Amino acid sequence: MPKKSRRKTSRVKPRKRKKKSSLRGFLVLTAVILLAVFINHVYPDWIYLFQSKHDNGVLYVSFLDVGQGDSVFIACDGKTMLIDTGEREYSDEIIRYIRRYGYSRIDVLVATHAHSDHIGGMADIIRYFEIGSMLMPNVQHNTQTFENMLDAILEKNVTVYSPTPGDTFEIGGALVTILAPFRLSRDNLNNTSIVLKVEYGEHTFIFTGDAEGDVEAEILATGFDISANVLKVGHHGSSTSTAENFLRAVSPEIAVIQLGSGNSYGHPHREVIERINRIGAVIYRTDTNGTIEISTDGTILEIKEKSWVRRLLDEIFN
Numbered sequence: 001m002p003k004k005s006r007r008k009t010s011r012v013k014p015r016k017r018k019k020k021s022s023l024r025g026f027l028v029l030t031a032v033i034l035l036a037v038f039i040n041h042v043y044p045d046w047i048y049l050f051q052s053k054h055d056n057g058v059l060y061v062s063f064l065d066v067g068q069g070d071s072v073f074i075a076c077d078g079k080t081m082l083i084d085t086g087e088r089e090y091s092d093e094i095i096r097y098i099r100r101y102g103y104s105r106i107d108v109l110v111a112t113h114a115h116s117d118h119i120g121g122m123a124d125i126i127r128y129f130e131i132g133s134m135l136m137p138n139v140q141h142n143t144q145t146f147e148n149m150l151d152a153i154l155e156k157n158v159t160v161y162s163p164t165p166g167d168t169f170e171i172g173g174a175l176v177t178i179l180a181p182f183r184l185s186r187d188n189l190n191n192t193s194i195v196l197k198v199e200y201g202e203h204t205f206i207f208t209g210d211a212e213g214d215v216e217a218e219i220l221a222t223g224f225d226i227s228a229n230v231l232k233v234g235h236h237g238s239s240t241s242t243a244e245n246f247l248r249a250v251s252p253e254i255a256v257i258q259l260g261s262g263n264s265y266g267h268p269h270r271e272v273i274e275r276i277n278r279i280g281a282v283i284y285r286t287d288t289n290g291t292i293e294i295s296t297d298g299t300i301l302e303i304k305e306k307s308w309v310r311r312l313l314d315e316i317f318n
């Protein structure tokens with residue numbers, strides 16, 4: 001008898017358990033879904049919690065593919081700098097790129113000059129991120145884009161400096177030196193571009209905005225040491241920039257041109273490509289290479305771009 005009853009109960013119990021567990025499963029699933037919806041509503045950036053982080057002791061320089069425009073994201077030892085934002089349509093992509101590495105603050109935001117292919121997304125970036133301080137030339141420009149940027153600066157009460165050549169500051173372990181502008185004239189906004197040099201260990205990068213030949217000559221005249229491994233080629237590869245003597249003084253190993261494919265300016269101009277080829281630098285272009293990521297621990301320079309995965313595959317299959 002005891003055996004029988006045990007069998008009976010053992011037959012009945014699992015069915016009961018199944019019902020209970022399926023109900024419990026349903027409740028748990030519903031609770032998880034509701035919690036996920038709630039978290040997503042309160043903290044829509046939760047996805048970024050699982051993204052990769054940059055290492056300390058490394059300088060990361062990313063030439064973002066923002067079509068016909070400039071945007072460079074720099075990170076070192078947890079500190080960040082964003083030079084330009086491209087046109088406004090790229091704001092979301094830039095935000096995603098930066099958030100991907102877990103950053104919610106831009107320590108130094110640089111608006112090289114007032115043209116929309118450099119400051120188009122500035123208002124969005126200022127509103128989205130916590131901004132340490134901002135650098136921009138104190139030059140008036142009467143466009144909606146420029147006004148939007150000023151509105152965002154005032155809204156967020158961002159501290160803004162108009163830097164002068166020779167100013168220095170640090171981004172983590174990297175030293176930044178301002179090389180230009182010299183004059184703040186509205187006649188040619190390109191020549192109000194903030195030009196800066198970033199040094200980390202044995203490596204130096206120069207970012208020129210859209211500064212033209214006149215400014216390059218002025219930089220040369222200051223006697224600043226402008227030799228660099230990596231040059232962000234001026235003005236999207238326009239022949240108005242990257243004069244031969246300036247290029248020789250920088251003598252970069254790598255020249256990066258930020259531009260959109262099929263742009264209406266004919267960038268990059270043939271003469272500029274020829275000048276760069278003559279000094280033997282390797283050219284990377286955002287229109288063909290996409291976003292170009294260069295990093296260095298101060299000694300070794302690493303480059304990753306769109307065709308980098310292809311190169312890895314070639315290496316594997318060779």
Ligand SMILES: [Zn+2]
Binds near residue numbers: 069115236
């Ligand atoms: Zn430009």
